[in-house]
Amino acid sequence: MEKKWKLLCLFISAHEKTWRNMRNTVFLILITVFQTFAGSSYSQSARLSLDVKNSTVKDVLNLIEENSEFYFLYNSELIDVYRHVDLSVKNERIDEILSRIFDKNEVRITILDRHIVLTPVEKQVSQPQGKLTGKVSDKAGNPLPGVTVMVKGTKMGTITNDIGFFELSDIPANAALIFSFIGMKTTEVPVAGKTLLELVMEEEAIGIEEVVAIGYGTQKKRNITGAVSTVSTNEVNRIPVAGIDQALQGQVAGVTVTENYGSPGAGIQVRIRGIGTIGDSDPLYVIDGVPTKDFINSLNTNDIESISVLKDASAAAIYGARAANGVVLITTKKGKTGVTQVNVDVQYGIQNVSKKLDLLSASDYAAISNEALVNEGRTAVWNTSGLGKGTDWQDVIFRSAAFQKYDISVTSGNEKTKYLTGIGYYGQDGIVKFSGFNRYNIRFNLDSRISEKFTIGTNLNLSRISEDLIDTEINGVVRAAIFQPPTIQVYKADGSYAGPGANEGDAQNPLGMASRSDKTLKQNQLFGNLFAEYLILPELKFKSSFGMNVYSSQAKDFDPTFSEGNANRTINSLTQEDVDYFDILWENTISFSKTLNQKHQLEALAGNTLQKAQTDNIYGYREGFTNNEKYLQYLDAGSSNDKSRGNLKEWALASFFGRLNYGFSDKYLVAANIRMDGSSRFGKSNRWGLFPSASAGWRISKESFFQVPFIDDLKLRASWGQLGNQDIGLYAFSSTLSQTFYTLGKDQSLRVAYAPSSDYNPDVKWETTTQLDFGFDLSAFKYRLLLSADYYDKKTTDMLLILPQPMTSGFGSTGYENLGEVDNKGFEFQASWKDNIGRFRYSLNGNIATFRNKVVSLGEINEPITSGLFFDMSTRTEVGHSIREFYGYVTDGIFQKQAEIDAHARQTGAKPGDIRFKNLNTDEVIDSNDRTFIGNPYPDFTYGLNATLGYGNFDLSLFFQGQYGNEIYNATTFWLTNSAYNYNKGKEILDRWTGPGTSNSEPRLSTVDANQNARGSDRYIEDGSYLRLKSLQLGYSLPESFLKKAGISKARIYFSGYNLLTFTNYSGYDPEVGASRGSLGDRTIGFDEVTYPRNKSYILGVNLTF
């Protein structure tokens, strides 16, 4: 085999300090590493050059440790490391160098790749023990490499090699070995004269011993007094989605995740414990310590080690002004001590549309159109014979789309330096033609102990996303496919796209629309941090971290000219927008941790952060391109309407925070947090906010009176705290002028014009959420059962509201006012059970959460806030109700006869066959005052259930997720049942009223709809409850014996299904309805207006470890 090699030279010259310290010692160290693809290890390939005079052995070893990847394990009491040596070597292997330092009759040198164990050669050992060899594996029988094996009470030890084996010599027969490995229970095994030892290490009980990421640190789960939920990597990686936020769905009680629509990479709504405010309800994400509210899509789910969701005030208050909507802490995978591991994960799959709507055939469409005309006294226009089924536009736009995901990662490390690096590709074609999402990631995480007290590290993510977009929102491709009459062909005879003719409406050819919508979005991001930790005292640690988020994007949208029957565009145009975002964070913390008298555990943290960000954006627009050819789709080629825009937006946040944890005998736990935030988003008068919290826990199971044998641990928790929300845009405190133009002069030139764009409030301040939480954590039946429950009451006061005001002021709404109050209350339960029966392993993990959202106040006059969704469909926020409940008319069947109309309150335009709307007030007329609350978009409860089963090498996991009791405003039905438009319709219109007694739900057909049957009413409200088999995965791990030959240590192949089954009564594409118009955020939640449907996918994957 051809050897490829790389030369790594490290040349370190002495500097002043060293000079003095080493007493005229001059040294030179040069390490050369010959790396080969296979075979030789580091110890064989590394070459060192060293020149020291009169140094202690200890200094020499330290020198080698600091400048190479080697590290030494020895007991300085047994090995004389204080004697002085002179040494001058060039390009020698480590074993050669060590043999120059140590006499092999005195010191035994065991080289395990980078780890070198120095043990004394005992001259006269009582009951000398020969060689001890052993093997360490996990419960499933997989060998565990990198396990540290130490002889108890000494510094003697070794680590296991890549197949789990270790070897120790000269162990006293009465010694005991201590095995430790991350994620496994540290185990002590007496040697008891054995020469062969096999150990199966157990995973650390998930639960109380688990270490959980909390704000600015970690804490043992058993000591946590706030409401923190965690999600493990396995659960997240099973879902084939681009974003980590999406993968959270159903995993954590109290976290509601909704996709806005099904296009790859589409926006997501994550809500923690309800909707706290009418404004921004997005949680804060903290990725490896760097807070951000955006760009979550650029993180590779494969890089994630764990996720902590900080739900209550005590857990989240350390993030102060940005924590009111909860905090999601994301920790990425780190390097591990042990042999180098290479992980390869490959997924390939096919996605299809999960459901199609049942629409009219061409002949039905023509007949229905005719009837609507005739009903209004006009003449029929369609000859229905011979039309047949016509074009199925849904079939035309949907496709089987490919899904691909490739990840390779390498982890390695010794006790000093550990790293993980990896590369990932995520490619998802859209199920609607001409749409797709691609992402490339490079990850590099490193931490290195420079000296015993000093550690530095970095976590970096480099990503590139490129997307082919089609219009997904209102006026999008999917809606066009619903609209387009089946009487129209896809193509004209000449091969161009056909469009609607007379009586066929004016919708674009959906396929034409998708194909020519030349819309791309490219995003580059570098996200990460560099940190340094210094142990001032063993108990006192200082940490400083610089975080950076560098993001740039380019969006391009070319709208070509086209002419398809009644649908056409005569002017082509190109819009291009470049964004440059730069966010920098500097954070300093000092933490103290000490246990006094083995009873008083004290932890304290203080810190400050400074963060500032700027968004630079530039926008260009031109029209009048000579043609639509690709090579002309650049701004230079546009001939008219040259427009450009650009601005710079900035924000800054300065913060100070502190935390104190005190535990007495692991039994009584208290914690307090405080954070002070100063934000540039507020004027000088109200710039600083203070956010305190406190919590307490009582591990009642530790009390002597607590005698429940099957309960291992029971902790009661309570917390209180205040959190802030600052998301009101950047400059709400200042009055800005918007630029517009007015034409003047003989030459018709545009003259600039300035006027205030909106009302403003210079004294706007924080929105405050005060949260109370009671809960308990229980472990029982030998930690097989874990149960957590919480009750919370979350009250948002000084809510930032934009209120309607008299338009006589020049503006229909006020600036942000701190008025209003919203209350969210709920219960959360999370339970898991894990056990095995022989070779059969299983676990169940379920969660359920309720929440009730109630508006308590909306300012002085409590004027309800009505916001329009679509035509007259609207939501209303009113005291005593949830935020944005659906608001509209109530239907009461259909007028069968004129007499019924005469007997009813005056309803303009009503004829027999039209819908009867309920008269809800005392006047005898049906008007907008007869509207009321007709539906609530929020579920009574949401739930998730994970089940994993394993037998031998097989594993199976099922993940169900659902919600109950919410309503959906189905605007799709508005189109599907509306005969006033020449668009296609749904099958349900065939049940229309055609004479007394024929229908009491579907009104008569009409091209005019004088009765406004289509007005926003409970006709369109549907139950949105569903239960979904979100994912299913069946895996098989190949037997070890088989793999060894191929040099593979682990291999698993698996099949995944995603969105396989959905149980619901909802008639639209999907009961999971997010914000259908991303730009309006929560305003359109639960409102379904024909957007991109979700896919159902089947994926085959292979996971290999080398």
Next chain:
Amino acid sequence: MKKYKLTTALSVILMLWAGTSCEDFLDKSPNGVLSTANFYQTQNDAVAAVNAAYALLSGFWIENIAFEKDIISDDAVKGQGSDLSALNNFDNLNFYAGDGVVSTLWGEFYKGVYRSNLVLDHVPDISMDQEIKNRTLGEAYFLRAYYYYNLAIRFGGVPLVKTTLNAEKTPSRSTIDETWSFIEDDLKKAVELLPQKSKYSAAEIGRADKGAAQSLLGIVCLFHEKWQDAFDTFKKVIDSGEYSLLPDFGNLFKPEYDNGAESVFETQAKGGESADYSNGFNFWVRPRNGSTIFGLGFNMPTQDLVNEFEAGDPRLRYTVIRQGDIISDEVKDNPFQAAWAPETGMSCGKYVVGIPVGNLAERHEQNMKNIRYAEVLLGYAEAAFRIGNKAEAVAKINMVRARARGVAKNILPDVKTSDDIFAAIVHERRVELALEGKRYFDLVRWKLAEQKLGPLGYQSARKGLYPIPQAEMDVNPNLDQNQGY
């Protein structure tokens, strides 16, 4: 060793950070955008501020679908089936307070008042060229009056917001008399401050001028039934010699006659620009037939309007497009078909007949004719008739008829003093100003609305007024609703 260096480096950074104030770090103001704090200080600011008060005129609600005012009359129906259903209630004269269009119009006019008030509040304090200052203030008075006039004809007496400084948030309504008087006062100030049309340079043409202020004042006096004032004011416009009728009626709406001899006040448009700056009216009223005739086909004229025209009146050809008519040379191979307009079989001709659109269908360069000299003449005639000066009335009506007649003979005979002059005025205004948004408000002020519009759904209890928007009533407890709502 190394750690000392790092410690030193960190301490240096810490000292630097301690030296910067937190408050400076947190002071962030918008970049690339002006704020009220640094505006209204120079002459350019003053001009840009008054330009903003004009800008609302070319918006969607006031310009593109200005036919809102025609479809409530007997001249036109909305057209195009259920499209733009927001205007159904206008077509059926079936207003209700919750109507979004009514509310939007109210808001747009008040936004215009607000922007005019900003000028009147701030510009007097700016040191600038006195002539331009006078002009700017005059424009603001004119525009405020124009927006209030638009409010008054629709809603009757309205809250009179006169300043932006500590303005009352929930003002109550003034009476219609107070409203008209306030508008008249503004216009009188505008007349004082504004230059004559001919004094404007080519670069500034299109701004409100003295004649526009006088003409609007005359029109307001007609509504206020101050006949002598109306007569006197219109007379000044006529005597100024600034205006004349275009010889050919057919040229009136052609872009090349924008700001022409007959133009008194127009909303200015720049062709090809986005809808906010160009004129979309043409597009909305042009016949709709898919890709060959680019239009949306709203504002369809009624047979009743057609019947009003005297035999042979050439104006009919430019007002109504009927079966077989050539819309313009540009599309001469596609004569109009009645089937394109299912509601009445006819299409709006004003702004359309003989006008090429090219690629600019939705973004035309035509100015909107808000007030033209023919209306001044007819207003003068009406005022003259009301004060008993029949001769003047007849003379001016005949001027309009003569222009319409052009070179043709044997059509549109002169009106004689012995004729029913009021009837002649009613007739002439209808045919001359058809589809220009005047008819409904004329009928209401002449108290002919019930007679003419009753069969179309006019409810006399409402006295021809739109409802005060419910949304506005909800947030302003001091407002009373109009009768009949």
